[in-house]
Amino acid sequence: MKLLIRQKSLLLLTFILNFQMMSQSAQAHFIWLAPEQGEESNVVEVYFGEDASPDDPEMLKYVSGMKAWAVLDGNKAEELKLEKTKESLSVQLSPTQLQGLVVATHDLGVMDRGDSHFRLKYYAKTGPVAGSKSWKSIDCSKQLQFDVIPEKTSEGVLLHVLFNGKAVEGSEVKASGPGLDEFEGTTGESGTILIPVKESGLFSIRAKHVEAKPGTLEGKEYPETRHYTTLALRVPSDSSKSLGKNLQPIKKPVTSFGGAILDGNLYVYGGHMGGAHSYSHDAQGHTLEQLNLKTGEWKSIAEGPGLQGLALVSDGKRLYRIGGFTAKNAEGEDHDLWSQDSVAAYNLEKKAWEELPALPEPRSSFDAAVLDGKIYVVGGWAMAGDAESVWHETAWVLDPNADSPKWSKLPAPPFQRRALALAAHDGKIYAIGGMQKEGGPTRKVDVFDPATGKWSSISEILGEDGMTGFGSSAFATGGNLYVTTIKGDLQRLAEDGKSWELLRETPTPRFFHRMLPVDENHLLVVGGASMEIGKFDEVEILEVQ
Structure with a gap:
């Protein structure tokens, strides 16, 4: 000693x-x-x-x-x-x-x-x-x-x-x-x-x-x-600033819309443009809008039905508009909301919508993702005017490029959720957060493996309460899966494939927005709103390198 x-x-x-x-x-x-x-x-x-x-x-x-x-x-x-x-x-x-x-x-x-x-x-x-x-x-x-x-x-x-x-x-x-x-x-x-x-x-x-x-x-x-x-x-470097500095704001701030990127352009369709919880036919988007990511300019491409709570995805060849709901009432009238089963592909060469097999049941407030050229649809509910909304227990997959495309039923998800985010990553489909039929908003994450046909659960996304998972958006790029939330954070699935990492704050906290990949190192955030500020018109670029 x-x-x-x-x-x-x-x-x-x-x-x-x-x-x-x-x-x-x-x-x-x-x-x-x-x-x-x-x-x-x-x-x-x-x-x-x-x-x-x-x-x-x-x-x-x-x-x-x-x-x-x-x-x-x-x-x-x-x-x-x-x-x-x-x-x-x-x-x-x-x-x-x-x-x-x-x-x-x-x-x-x-x-x-x-x-x-x-x-x-x-x-x-x-x-x-x-x-x-x-x-x-x-x-x-x-x-x-x-x-x-x-x-x-x-x-x-x-x-x-x-x-x-x-x-x-x-x-x-x-x-x-x-x-x-x-x-x-x-x-x-x-x-x-x-x-x-x-x-x-x-x-x-x-x-x-x-x-x-x-x-x-x-x-x-x-x-x-x-x-x-x-x-x-x-x-971190601010190359995201140079990428996003010339992007014009979205024409009409919107939530609960569809969004996809194809051939260097951002496309958005439908959505809600009215006040919170105030739905009407006139407050629903019915135009396919295109943002050229090089020039930063928006232009209207095509018309269609008024929809919100829909999905818009791309398989690298075409855009696919899926489901959503239509408000049949005018502004100020009692809500008359109907979920839709329509599915259509937009042909960029012909500049026209082409009808595809309808969903097996009307569906809105769900999400969709593309994996190996196939479209997966999970979550949501069916609204039919004054009737009680039906929470879906089913999930479906469609190969839009098959000789005779048809929807095939997937093993039933172990949950009933809407306002969730769906993303394809590493050969699997990830269903993130949402609102539960029972239990309120959640941060739960469930994973479907097409190779085994089985569902499993991994760690919840990070956050203090279930609201973190409500109306989030997720997408994979550069070999990683990312999610942005109402709390204003950017999270990434960790290397173990089971837990989540908090990367950084986002410039604006949003929900019911769309986050989409620009390239392997950058994500684009468009639309959405926050409870404090309201709807956003800025288009933001997030660097994830």
Whole structure:
């Protein structure tokens, strides 16, 4: 025990001497938690240096005794075990921990530097890319007495600096990274400072706060405590801005419509253009609209029946309009709503609708997806005027390119849901969220495997309540499955194929919208509404690289 105490004291003395030399030089050293390079990596590296980049591995001995946690949604903290080798100090995160924030603390004790005596405390933090909802939703105040919270804005990164959970005025902040020379500034009265981040990459941000409160630690008195906190922040590229900057707003803001992308154009059909829960024939869309993604201009392509709660999909050759409901009443009259069984393909060359076999039963508030050239239809209900709505227990598949196309019945889904999202991914059909016949809105996810003809369940999409899954939209691109929700988050199915990852916030929180793939790295969001704002006319591009 005496030997251990002497070794610890010697190590501390060595650090103090090194700290004095570092403080006298131009370079100072801090603790950093930095995500290992590579999007799919689950490793966080620990560095002891001037920024969040590898330094002399010998310096890592000075962070011995550091404590680290993964703080998850709901503010649950899991202590992490650091793995040390001769060259590195790191920790591997589980898929769940990857969705949270990683933090660390280290109390270096009382320092003597010439005539100065102070207590030195280090903190470090890292997590998902800037813009992720986790930065604001997860509270790390129990682990980090001195904390920084980044907020991505159009002007850069707005840094919130907190001490004991309260905003700190006059905190010294420094930052560096791609396209950003050594930035220095101090926080204002609100405890914030704007860091002019313009490029993508990993940014090293640190803040300092001096707590002028004397104390005694291990028999040593000190007049103040110097707190240093670091943040290694990944900022994604904004190529989505250049893709979406010339896209005109949708002509008429709409919800519960059909949307698809074919040959570099976005197509939308039908939908609800009236007030919330106010349905009429005049408030239903009946035009196929096209947005040229190169020119950014909209134009009307074809007319058709007034519909909402329908699906519009593409197999890469044609557009398919499926089901939905028609309001037979005029505005102000009692609702007279009828689900439809009509199915039609739009021939781009002939510029005309071509009728296909009708659905086996009228259906609206469902969704459809295309897998291996076949159209799958799941969920929804049938409305017939004053009659009680019938929640569907069936699901169907159609091969529109067969010599004699016909709908074939699928094994019955283990649920009755409407206002759900349907997506094809990795050879399977995913039914996400929706409103249940019994139990209200849900985040449940059920999967149909055409190869086995069986349904199974995986983890619910992330969220605090069932409303997260109500009126969501999902699509796969670049080998990944994505979903956007009313809560304003973009989620991705994890590599295990069973759990979900929270990627970032979306520019606007929407439901009853459509999210569609532009290419392997970008998704387009169109239409929809929020309960607070109403309908959206902006067309947004999300980068998912």
